Amino acid sequence: MMNLTEKHIEQLYDFTRKHFVEHYDLQTELVDHLANGIEAKWQENPKLTFEEILGLEFKKFGVFGFMDVVENRQMAMTKKYHKLVWKHFKEFFEVPKIIFTIFATVFLFIVLKNATLNDIVAVILVLFAAIFAFFEMIKNQLKMKSQIEENKKRWLFEEIISSYGNIMVMAAMPIQILIHFPKFAFINNYSLLILSFLIVSYYLVNYIILKIIPSKTEEYLRETYPEYEISK
Amino acid sequence: MKNSQLYKGSLNTIIMKLLGENGRMYGYEITHKVKEITKGELNITEGALYPALHKLEAEGLLDVETEKVDNRVRKYYKLTKIGQTETINRLAELEEFIRNMQSIVNPKLA
Numbered sequence: 001m002m003n004l005t006e007k008h009i010e011q012l013y014d015f016t017r018k019h020f021v022e023h024y025d026l027q028t029e030l031v032d033h034l035a036n037g038i039e040a041k042w043q044e045n046p047k048l049t050f051e052e053i054l055g056l057e058f059k060k061f062g063v064f065g066f067m068d069v070v071e072n073r074q075m076a077m078t079k080k081y082h083k084l085v086w087k088h089f090k091e092f093f094e095v096p097k098i099i100f101t102i103f104a105t106v107f108l109f110i111v112l113k114n115a116t117l118n119d120i121v122a123v124i125l126v127l128f129a130a131i132f133a134f135f136e137m138i139k140n141q142l143k144m145k146s147q148i149e150e151n152k153k154r155w156l157f158e159e160i161i162s163s164y165g166n167i168m169v170m171a172a173m174p175i176q177i178l179i180h181f182p183k184f185a186f187i188n189n190y191s192l193l194i195l196s197f198l199i200v201s202y203y204l205v206n207y208i209i210l211k212i213i214p215s216k217t218e219e220y221l222r223e224t225y226p227e228y229e230i231s232k
Numbered sequence: 233m234k235n236s237q238l239y240k241g242s243l244n245t246i247i248m249k250l251l252g253e254n255g256r257m258y259g260y261e262i263t264h265k266v267k268e269i270t271k272g273e274l275n276i277t278e279g280a281l282y283p284a285l286h287k288l289e290a291e292g293l294l295d296v297e298t299e300k301v302d303n304r305v306r307k308y309y310k311l312t313k314i315g316q317t318e319t320i321n322r323l324a325e326l327e328e329f330i331r332n333m334q335s336i337v338n339p340k341l342a
Contacts, residue, residue: 080290
């Protein structure tokens with residue numbers, strides 16, 4: 001059996017990087033796959049060079065190379081992230097956290113019911129959360145950029161956590177709703193209660209993706225990537 | 233892959249069935265095993281295998297383990313508890329599909 005050397009493995013990592021696989025987790029899996037293929041083929045054709053066999057193995061991935069794998073991996077991990085957000089969100093509707101959720105909703109309802117210019121108060125509340133999230137996102141983007149420049153190992157799930165899995169696209173939605181239907185929500189108590197609940201939910205989602213999940217990043221990375229510990 | 237369109241819908245079930253039989257496997261091993269069982273008739277392409285594995289993992293049907301083998305890190309996949317139950321369901325579904333196809337393609341045999 002012809003085994004690849006440490007240097008070959010390094011070469012394979014370089015190869016995946018050159019072919020737009022940016023994250024260490026996926027690089028590692030593809031390196032092992034290529035290495036297995038190369039070892040097997042080398043056994044059959046000992047005369048071929050390492051580079052020649054690598055070329056042949058890479059061809060098996062099709063005309064788009066690693067692109068399909070990379071894209072699908074991104075999608076799968078984003079889905080995993082959304083599931084994680086949802087799991088945390090649901091916790092706010094279970095004992096004991098549900099007490100807080102109900103209390104916050106009722107409290108906001110009373111405030112909005114009694115405040116003068118209550119539609120403006122609602123808009124300001126939503127805007128405040130959105131702007132805060134926006135700044136946090138920029139801060140994380142800058143941090144990510146410096147990590148890339150330092151050439152550190154990059155983990156896809158970590159980057160999804162710090163870019164909030166594109167959930168931020170939705171940040172503009174409540175603002176849009178409030179701008180277009182400012183009076184609609186204040187017609188009666190029911191609609192006002194729904195509005196209060198939506199604003200509380202909006203704060204909860206923000207709190208989950210900006211605070212709770214990032215504070216557990218290490219834990220989630222360890223859970224997602226068993227190799228995280230080895231490679232540190 | 234031969235007639236890839238026909239096999240496409242069954243790829244996940246094939247992977248899950250293999251993992252159910254063999255405990256834990258890594259990507260290359262799965263393509264190899266399928267080739268071996270079907271005597272080279274069915275060749276799962278790399279571009280299809282990994283997306284399928286990652287999707288099943290994200291859905292919570294597969295779990296991963298890594299191990300240092302030779303001078304590299306190998307990633308193994310295995311079924312989770314939910315994955316095991318789901319495998320049984322999907323296999324039953326696939327078998328029903330095969331039966332139905334059989335009665336359409338070859339009514340006399342069915």
